Amino acid sequence: MLNERAQILLKTLIERYIADGQPVGSRTLSRLPGLELSPASIRNVMADLEDMGLVTSPHTSAGRIPTARGYRVFVDRLLAIQPLAAPEVDQIALGLVPDSPQKLAQAASHLLSDLTHFAGVVVTPQRPDVAFRQIEFLRLSEKRVLLILVTLDGDVQNHLLTTARDYAPSELVEAANFLNAHYAGQGLSSVAARIEVELRQLQSDISTLMSAAIRLGQRSLSDPADAVVIAGENRLLDVDELSEDRTRLRELFDTFERRTELLRLLDQSRGAQGVRLFIGEESGVMTLGDCSVVAAPYRINGQVVGTLGVIGPTRMAYERVIPIVDITARLVGSALSYPE
Numbered sequence: 259m260l261n262e263r264a265q266i267l268l269k270t271l272i273e274r275y276i277a278d279g280q281p282v283g284s285r286t287l288s289r290l291p292g293l294e295l296s297p298a299s300i301r302n303v304m305a306d307l308e309d310m311g312l313v314t315s316p317h318t319s320a321g322r323i324p325t326a327r328g329y330r331v332f333v334d335r336l337l338a339i340q341p342l343a344a345p346e347v348d349q350i351a352l353g354l355v356p357d358s359p360q361k362l363a364q365a366a367s368h369l370l371s372d373l374t375h376f377a378g379v380v381v382t383p384q385r386p387d388v389a390f391r392q393i394e395f396l397r398l399s400e401k402r403v404l405l406i407l408v409t410l411d412g413d414v415q416n417h418l419l420t421t422a423r424d425y426a427p428s429e430l431v432e433a434a435n436f437l438n439a440h441y442a443g444q445g446l447s448s449v450a451a452r453i454e455v456e457l458r459q460l461q462s463d464i465s466t467l468m469s470a471a472i473r474l475g476q477r478s479l480s481d482p483a484d485a486v487v488i489a490g491e492n493r494l495l496d497v498d499e500l501s502e503d504r505t506r507l508r509e510l511f512d513t514f515e516r517r518t519e520l521l522r523l524l525d526q527s528r529g530a531q532g533v534r535l536f537i538g539e540e541s542g543v544m545t546l547g548d549c550s551v552v553a554a555p556y557r558i559n560g561q562v563v564g565t566l567g568v569i570g571p572t573r574m575a576y577e578r579v580i581p582i583v584d585i586t587a588r589l590v591g592s593a594l595s596y597p598e
Contacts, residue, residue, distance in 0.1 A: 260310075260331070266293065267303045268312060269336040272324045276573055279498065281321030326538030326572060329550070333535055333576055342581050346373070350586055354593045358411035359383050363487040366566055366590050371490025373582050376497075376570030377514070380487045381524050383563040383594070389445045393437045393471060395419075395430035403430065403467070407475045410443065417474050421467060433464040437471070446475050485564075486517040486524070497571045500548060509545045519543050524565040527553040533584050538572055548572060552579050554587035558594045566590060 260268065270290060274282045284300040287293060293300070304322055307313045312328035315321070324332065353369045354362060363380040370378025394406040401424055407415040425433075440456075441449045450472050491514050494500050494507075501507055513519055523541055527534045536542075536551040546569070553567030567583055568574075 263295070263299075264303050264307060265336060267295070267300065268307055268324075268328065269332060271304075271307075271313065271322060272328065272332045272336075275323055276575055279573060281316055281323050283321035286321070324572075326540070329537050329572055329576075330535075330540075333537070337577055337580075339577050339580055342585055346582075347585055347589075349373075350582075351589050354586075354589050356593045358409075358413055359594060360411070360413045360487070362590065362593060363564075363566075364489070366586055367487045367489035370566065370568050370582065370586055371493060374568050374570065374574075374579050375490075375493050376568050376574065376579075377491040377494060378489045378566075378568055379520060379524065380566040380590075381521060381564045382485045382487060383558065388447075389443055390475065391442060393442075393475075394434050395425075395467070395471070397425065397427055397430055400424045405471050405474060407471075415475065419467070419470060419474065421470075425464070425467060429464050430467075433468050433471075436464075437468055441472075446472060486521050488514055488517070488520075491569075494570070499571050499573060506545070506548065510549070513543065513545045519545075520569075523551060524553050524567060527565045527567070528555050528562050530555055533580050533587075535576075535580075550574055550576075552576070552583045554583050556587040556591040556594075558591060559596065563591075563594070 267287065270287060270293060271282045274286070274290070284297050284304055287300050287304075288295065288297045295303070304313065307328070308315065308322065311325055312331060313322040314325050316323060350369055350373070353365055355365070356362070359382050363382045367378040367380045370380075372378075389410045390407055391410050392408045396404040396406065398404050398418075401421045403419040403421055403425060405415075405417045405419050407417070409415070441453070453469055453472050491511065494510070500510070520543075523536065523543055523546075530553075533552060533554045536546070536553070538550070539547050541549070541551055548571060549569055550572045551567055551569050552574075553565050555562045555565050557563065566587055568579055570579070
């Protein structure tokens with residue numbers, strides 16, 4: 259339990275460290291308004307906070323910095339969150355033009371990154387069976403064909419097919435025309451279930467190509483890792499406490515590249531009523547041990563369909579990041595919802 263004096267001191271120390279990024283000593287704290295404590299009293303309280311695991315002393319400095327546990331106490335009990343100013347809310351709303359879910363997710367991730375200067379991440383709504391509008395094949399070289407697949411909501415997928423034989427351009431046009439004529443507008447999962455039997459009946463040399471194209475399109479569009487849209491991860495290169503350890507930084511970027519761990523983490527926020535925080539090791543992802551994840555679910559017509567958030571250092575301005583994530587989640591849901 260923290261008494262009032264310890265709470266004030268912890269809050270002041272964390273706010274100072276977030277602002278300056280430097281360990282905070284008792285002399286610095288004694289000069290700040292509002293504490294009304296002697297340097298000796300401050301040192302005693304600081305020692306108590308360190309014993310509780312709320313602050314720690316870096317080896318190179320006599321000052322203290324907050325631990326992940328200290329940040330947790332700060333966020334849960336001491337933080338005063340201010341609502342976003344109207345111009346910032348308008349900026350977010352104007353950037354979220356209703357479009358395809360994928361394009362809206364890209365816009366939201368960029369907005370989150372631009373407003374916080376950290377990495378913005380959005381998990382797009384799950385699509386159990388994606389329907390396609392059009393398929394095209396483009397011959398790149400011998401036994402290499404580019405598959406271009408356009409979904410009904412306007413997403414364009416490009417995939418490289420390595421074929422067993424070389425196909426002439428006329429054969430590629432014939433294959434695309436057949437798929438577009440017979441299956442356009444249908445879900446890839448349902449098409450895949452039918453296509454093996456129907457194409458075998460054709461006994462055509464291009465049936466193998468068409469079947470492979472549908473399978474590849476279905477697999478790529480249903481890959482959970484593709485549901486995670488990340489923007490601004492390079493901004494973390496400017497964060498001193500993350501960029502100092504190049505090995506850990508590479509591991510962090512590997513996590514961004516794989517996406518699967520981020521998807522599992524963000525899915526934990528689907529049941530949250532509002533914003534949920536994972537500070538340091540709370541995320542359960544080893545490479546995020548020096549980071550905080552601020553996440554929130556978003557809803558379409560009241561139904562949770564995805565999550566979004568910000569990934570940055572534990573030393574972040576939580577009072578600003580939390581409302582940005584909260585209002586963005588609300589506006590994304592509003593942009594995707596439709597009149598009932």
